[in-house]
Amino acid sequence: MKTYLIAQDLWGVIEGMEETPDQEKNNVAFNAWSKKNSMALHVIQISCGPNLFSVIIREISLAKIAWNTLAKKYTMLKTTYSGTDNNRNDSYVEYEDLYKAVRGGDWNAAKEFLERRPDALNAKITTLGKMALHIAVVAGQERIGEKLVERMSREDLEILDNFGDTALNEAAVRGEYRLVKCMLRKNESLVSIGSSTQTIPLVKAISYGQIETARCLYSVTPLEDLMPEKDHNGATLLSNAIYTRNLDIALHLVKRCPRLALSLGKDGNSTLLALASTPNAFPSGNPLVFWKQGIYNYCIKHLYEMKLIHIQSKELLHRMCEGLSNLTIQQWQESFLNDTIIRAIKNGIFEIVYGMLKADPELEWTTDQKSRRIFSIVVLHHEDGNGMLHMAGMFTDSNMLNHISGAALQMQRELQWFKEIESIVHPKAKEAINKDGMTPRQLFTKTHKNLRKEGEQWMKDATTSCTVVGALIITIMFAATFTIPGGNKQNTGLPMFLNRKWFTLFILSDALSLFSSTTLVLMFLGILTSRYAEDDFLVTLPRKMIIGFSTLFFSIATMMIAFCAALSIMLNGQYWIVILIICLASVPVTLFIVSQFRLLLEIAISTYRANIFNKKMKPLF
Incomplete structure (x- = not known):
């Protein structure tokens, strides 16, 4: 597992080399760290058996703590196994030839063993409780896997290993598309059997980026398995479909079950929040130069995919916002609507802000942790006694400036922003003094001093x-x-x-x-x-x-x-x-x-x- 975490650039959060950034000072770095922590924790959780997971690390939210907790428990578990069952590993020696044959891709040897020992077909042949089919999937031996499935019964395919996974779960995680289709032809009910974390194969496939396999599983997974009343699978699938840009799946799922739009996924976040975290899915997050914008408007082939994503995102947003006005107070609080609209503002996705306000005008009164209302947050993202015009005069590292060529044009944009806000506030606000004794214009001059020098150069x-x-x-x-x-x-x-x-x-x-x-x-x-x-x-x-x-x-x-x-x-x-x-x-x-x-x-x-x-x-x- 350590080797896998290192290969995925996740070991830093386990080892402690990547300390938790301060969210107030650097929200981008904090989000990047949180994503790595969640990915590492997910890997650790799905690698634990049901007992270890439920008893030891279920409530742990930091990957580093989960890893260290398991490290401390491991010695005790190892001692317990060796003390109570000295012949534990010896019981699997009889299946060693079958294990080697399946893993090495030697079907003739595997076939000969199974003819001598038919019971080995559904037996657990490793200390981890893996069947021969599990081994074939892990080793990527599609041909042998298909041969084994032909010989197995429907019930055999439902056997779980010590981690609570069927062979289909293993195939979904690894993207073994042909083996998934082969198993489903014999037993379609496998799509409803989750792992130890109650995650069904469809969700595991899309979580691991196995999109082709996920599409196959989505076409046969019953809607009942994705309903929000049952568990987190539907909402988690919807969030992952948004994050991986498979918006056709997300849109189809929301049409089938509109309630998923405001449900919470396994990570505790709402699906609408996931949409607010993907600015590139909307036109406002993809500013184009004039000639590309012209081509985009006529949907030329090489920009077709981007435009399709934008269209699907808008329709998905519309359907997800349809039920906002009918939410109860409890549902409103549990749906992370405040966090969603603030995240959309920070990411510059005006379509989400507009759509949510249109669906529920009461969201206009949304405030952040510092009690700033929506318009003030918009101004700030373009505090101690600072008015709205003071906030407009403060220089912040905004993603919107990254699309502007040259420091001089960035300085021009900041001036235009300040002038626009100045034109709509009360005249008295222009001379208002903050706690440092500075007017908005003086604050603007101070905070933009470096940018002005860069623009001059x-x-x-x-x-x-x-x-x-x-x-x-x-x-x-x-x-x-x-x-x-x-x-x-x-x-x-x-x-x-x-x-x-x-x-x-x-x-x-x-x-x-x-x-x-x-x-x-x-x-x-x-x-x-x-x-x-x-x-x-x-x-x-x-x-x-x-x-x-x-x-x-x-x-x-x-x-x-x-x-x-x-x-x-x-x-x-x-x-x-x-x-x-x-x-x-x-x-x-x-x-x-x-x-x-x-x-x-x-x-x-x-x-x-x-x-x-x-x-x-x-x-x-």
Whole structure:
């Protein structure tokens, strides 16, 4: 088991190398640690027999404590076994040849043994109470497993090992799809026989990520085994289906049994909370660049899966929220609705917040542990005497900023957020003082000091590089004006090819490139010499960046046009060469646009959109 835990990167929580993070200080780290602890504890629990589990570790919630408790008990158990039954292991020696044959994949030897000892077919041939079929499943010997199933009766397949597992349970955990189907053909009732933890094969399969096997088991598992009144299996299945992105299973299950939407799984959490913990299942958790968003809207093949998940998530959310308004006070408390809506806010899943509020407007009064209401939590996630505007002015490491390119645009987004909140609070709140004697704007300046410096450095680095490029273009285009292709006439000094269309194109593109590159240098110099005040990041600096980048694109494009026009004049009549040169000249322009146009568009959208709040949603009331 230790080797397995190490391989799954779970040994740290057992050994104590990964200490429990402070949830208040680092909620992300705490959630990651909790997930590892739950996975390690689950492995330990399912590996214990029913007696060990119920007597020793049933109430233990930390994997480290469960492991240490079992370690202390092990010596006593070992002594008890060796003292009461010295021949315990010897009783299994007679099955050693069958064990080796099954595990080694030698069906002929196994068949010969079973013909001599037919009773060995359903006998427990190891100290762990495993039958030959159990061994075949564990060893991955599908062919031998199928042969054994053919010889076994329906009742034989229901025999449990010392851990309370049927061979089907073993096959479900290991994803032995063919053996699962083979066993079910002989005895479909196996799907209802759980392990020592009362977990049916379907739930075990999806918990271990064996999706194909889980789908097979789901198609034959009776709905009665998944009802919330019976046990935790239905809710646990629904939670795992959400976490593993098998939302078609989750949606189908909720349609069959709507009560599961607010039931608690084995881990004690509600299924709706599981949905609130998967931001990537909703469009708001998958912000796309403009061109991908366009493709997404038309459901192109390579984005089909993502869009399908979004559609299924929305329908699943709708069905899970249908019964919220009819809950009793006790059901309301047991369904973790407060935790769910707060988790959705923290993860930025506005669809869940909107859906829950629409289903039950009373959730508007939800508060967290610090008695902050929903809107205050929204503001904080974008306390000692801090008002709403103070909270908006505080800088927090938000997941939403990770999708914004560059510290300067992140600073702009923070300013936009602060300005939007400032526009809706009472005017008195703008000058309110917190316990440190700071107004909201002073608090904003203090907490965003580092981000402002990072934004300043980001802009200086970008503009310095672009200024160098612009200066080179100015030099080239200015020189090209006085070294025109073909030279000048001796008697008049006019260009030799003055009357040609290509020459007109050359002069116009050269002039345009020169003027636009001069403009971009001036714009970027304006950025370099800016004072970089906070409000400059809102419009002034981004606008200069937009003008600078736009003129840079234009100057490079017109420079290449001038180059192609000049060559066309000199290579008069050699059209195939001209066409080839034009194609080659378009390559650097295209590469530059592809690499930098996204940033330009991002700056433009961020600067000139209507406001930061999403206005697509209709009012709730």
